[in-house]
Amino acid sequence: MRVTVKLIGPFVQLFGFSEKALDVPEGTTADGLIGLAGVDRSRPKIVTRNGRAVAPDEALADGDRVAVSPIYSGG
Amino acid sequence: MNGWTGRILRVNLTTKTHRIETFSEEFARKWIGGRGFAAKILFDELAPGVDPLGPDNKFIVALGPIAGIPAPNTGKAVVAGKSPSTGGYGDGNLGTRVAEQLRKAGYDVLIVEGRAAEPTMLYIEDDKVEHLPAGEIWGRGTYVANDWIYAKYGKGAGVLNIGQAGENLVRYAVVRSLEGRAGGRTGMGAVMGSKLLKAIVVKGTKPIPQADPAGMKKIGYEDLREVNRIDKKTGWSIQSTNGVLAWCNEVAALPVHNFRKTHHPDAWKVDGERLNDARIATYGCPNCTMRCGITIHDDEGRESELDYENVALLGPNLDIFDLAPMASLNYLCDDYGVDTMSGGCVMSFYADAVENGAAPGDIRFGDAEGFKKLLTAIALRQTKIGDLLAEGSMRAARAFGRGSIDYAMQVKGLEVAAYNCKFIPGMALAFGVSPIGAHHKESWVITFELKQSARESYGPEKARKVIELQRIRGGLFEFIVSCRFPWVENGWPLEHYPKYFKLVSGLDWSLDDFWTVADRIYSVIKLFWLREFPQTDRRLDYPPAVWFDPANADTEGPIAGQHLEYDKYDGLLQHYYDQRGYDRRGIPTKATLERLGLAGEGRAAEAYGKLT
Numbered sequence: 231m232r233v234t235v236k237l238i239g240p241f242v243q244l245f246g247f248s249e250k251a252l253d254v255p256e257g258t259t260a261d262g263l264i265g266l267a268g269v270d271r272s273r274p275k276i277v278t279r280n281g282r283a284v285a286p287d288e289a290l291a292d293g294d295r296v297a298v299s300p301i302y303s304g305g
Numbered sequence: 306m307n308g309w310t311g312r313i314l315r316v317n318l319t320t321k322t323h324r325i326e327t328f329s330e331e332f333a334r335k336w337i338g339g340r341g342f343a344a345k346i347l348f349d350e351l352a353p354g355v356d357p358l359g360p361d362n363k364f365i366v367a368l369g370p371i372a373g374i375p376a377p378n379t380g381k382a383v384v385a386g387k388s389p390s391t392g393g394y395g396d397g398n399l400g401t402r403v404a405e406q407l408r409k410a411g412y413d414v415l416i417v418e419g420r421a422a423e424p425t426m427l428y429i430e431d432d433k434v435e436h437l438p439a440g441e442i443w444g445r446g447t448y449v450a451n452d453w454i455y456a457k458y459g460k461g462a463g464v465l466n467i468g469q470a471g472e473n474l475v476r477y478a479v480v481r482s483l484e485g486r487a488g489g490r491t492g493m494g495a496v497m498g499s500k501l502l503k504a505i506v507v508k509g510t511k512p513i514p515q516a517d518p519a520g521m522k523k524i525g526y527e528d529l530r531e532v533n534r535i536d537k538k539t540g541w542s543i544q545s546t547n548g549v550l551a552w553c554n555e556v557a558a559l560p561v562h563n564f565r566k567t568h569h570p571d572a573w574k575v576d577g578e579r580l581n582d583a584r585i586a587t588y589g590c591p592n593c594t595m596r597c598g599i600t601i602h603d604d605e606g607r608e609s610e611l612d613y614e615n616v617a618l619l620g621p622n623l624d625i626f627d628l629a630p631m632a633s634l635n636y637l638c639d640d641y642g643v644d645t646m647s648g649g650c651v652m653s654f655y656a657d658a659v660e661n662g663a664a665p666g667d668i669r670f671g672d673a674e675g676f677k678k679l680l681t682a683i684a685l686r687q688t689k690i691g692d693l694l695a696e697g698s699m700r701a702a703r704a705f706g707r708g709s710i711d712y713a714m715q716v717k718g719l720e721v722a723a724y725n726c727k728f729i730p731g732m733a734l735a736f737g738v739s740p741i742g743a744h745h746k747e748s749w750v751i752t753f754e755l756k757q758s759a760r761e762s763y764g765p766e767k768a769r770k771v772i773e774l775q776r777i778r779g780g781l782f783e784f785i786v787s788c789r790f791p792w793v794e795n796g797w798p799l800e801h802y803p804k805y806f807k808l809v810s811g812l813d814w815s816l817d818d819f820w821t822v823a824d825r826i827y828s829v830i831k832l833f834w835l836r837e838f839p840q841t842d843r844r845l846d847y848p849p850a851v852w853f854d855p856a857n858a859d860t861e862g863p864i865a866g867q868h869l870e871y872d873k874y875d876g877l878l879q880h881y882y883d884q885r886g887y888d889r890r891g892i893p894t895k896a897t898l899e900r901l902g903l904a905g906e907g908r909a910a911e912a913y914g915k916l917t
């Protein structure tokens with residue numbers, strides 16, 4: 231299945247891309263996708279799937295858009 | 306008294322006199338500084354009903370015990386007075402060398418009273434106070450005025466000044482300092498303007514009294530380096546505050562088209578990546594090692610300093626998805642001394658009202674040139690519409706009628722910051738119960754709502770979170786007076802602040818002690834509001850009606866079909882009041898006031914409004 235990963239804020243510079251589409255195996259979870267995309271798992275972050283918060287072990291579906299962001303606190 | 310200079314400088318512009326007063330240790334411990342001092346002084350000294358733009362209002366600059374001392378992000382000052390936009394208590398903070406210079410001159414607080422006979426610049430150097438003519442810079446923008454002042458006094462002086470918007474009493478005019486940015490979006494620039502006070506220049510030469518100056522110096526500099534190291538690791542200042550724009554767009558929290566929409570496919574064109582790419586320089590407030598001011602060239606080649614709030618509200622909120630023209634609007638706001646947030650919201654409201662046939666005119670969303678002209682007309686009160694919009698969206702909506710108040714994006718007369726709460730109940734509450742009108746500086750709960758709670762929840766956990774953050778952001782950082790960003794965005798532990806406090810004052814306080822002070826300050830501000838609005842009602846704490854309107858719900862995207870609900874919001878508001886010890890109108894009960902040591906203030910307020 232094909233999913234899109236969107237990095238937010240300094241993650242773009244830190245992990246070297248802004249947005250990319252990836253072909254991943256069926257059943258890939260949000261956390262699994264983060265690993266596949268080369269994002270440092272230990273960073274504090276908030277992950278959303280199609281704009282809504284997602285649990286790390288939640289399985290993704292074809293066409294999903296996953297945004298990975300530092301935990302902003304609103305300036 | 307270590308930790309405080311113990312002195313207040315009171316200047317009267319009408320009589321051109323000044324007085325140096327002292328305050329007690331008890332006063333210092335009860336209110337700590339900054340917002341605490343300002344709120345208590347304004348409560349004690351302003352008679353209810355005073356015209357915010359008349360000579361009886363007071364303009365206050367208030368500092369805290371660590372203000373101006375080298376340590377993480379202490380180059381901030383609080384400016385306060387009765388707000389021309391809300392009619393209640395108003396304040397704001399801004400980065401400025403005045404923080405350090407005023408304390409070195411020997412003062413924790415400056416109170417300016419009366420009204421000058423001619424445009425005036427106040428010059429303070431230690432015990433010397435001069436009322437100097439400012440006719441040469443009256444009518445000029447903040448950049449020219451600042452250069453004129455620096456040419457006279459050198460760049461080491463602390464400077465606060467206003468632009469034409471403050472002079473023309475635009476109700477959301479700010480105070481500017483080129484050593485930082487702008488502050489006092491509750492109209493503090495107009496309060497200065499109403500006093501014909503164009504600028505305040507401060508120089509000081511005395512040491513700031515501290516319990517352990519050597520220890521403070523060592524730890525302060527060490528911590529400044531450490532904050533810089535952390536910031537490099539997190540990368541926060543690469544995109545600074547505008548990093549959040551792309552996230553707001555993902556999660557449907559971005560203001561687009563006067564908050565009618567929550568996301569837009571072109572938002573990426575003005576996001577943090579593009580801003581960083583266009584960067585020409587970086588600026589920061591004094592004592593800051595995670596400098597967040599990013600400047601770019603605007604479409605007229607001028608250098609314009611941007612952050613998230615002004616990008617979102619002068620960009621997507623006006624349907625402008627191009628950095629350069631948006632930066633022009635921002636430059637004009639900064640030069641005229643108009644608050645970028647309220648300026649953006651007032652103009653988006655007007656475009657919405659025109660679109661809905663509620664207001665005359667031909668302005669259209671996306672028309673950057675049209676908005677530039679409109680902004681000038683507002684700042685200079687040049688046209689009938691400019692003059693009306695200078696009054697703010699609440700008053701303009703009352704004039705336009707036709708239900709336009711529903712989409713005037715304000716609470717209590719202060720326009721909302723750049724977070725679209727169409728379906729973010731806790732953040733809507735944070736705007737609703739902010740003690741100065743809608744502002745994000747008091748509390749910001751969106752990531753909590755998405756990650757640790759549930760977006761659709763109106764449960765007590767959200768009220769609890771709002772209060773927790775109010776105590777930190779609207780309390781601690783506003784009374785100790787330093788920038789909240791090291792903690793907010795880079796996780797700098799709060800435990801450092803009692804440590805700094807002990808080094809300067811010798812007092813061994815816990816964070817819980819600080820929270821009591823924060824609650825006391827919020828309560829005295831509530832009493833200020835009660836005195837001004839004795840018929841107060843919980844609906845004053847409601848966010849804009851359009852967020853509750855099913856017809857305004859998104860038709861696609863993450864929150865399609867969803868909107869706030871009145872009965873549920875009211876329940877959340879009640880959780881907040883219950884947890885705070887407020888009554889059903891949102892006023893602290895007598896028992897709460899007693900607990901916070903405010904029985905006397907309660908009795909003073911009771912002469913005007915009922916307590917329960």
Ligand code: SF4
Pocket residue numbers: 378400485588589590592593594595596597598788789790791
């Ligand atoms: S982080 Fe930004 S607002 Fe805070 S002190 Fe530094 S430059 Fe000023």
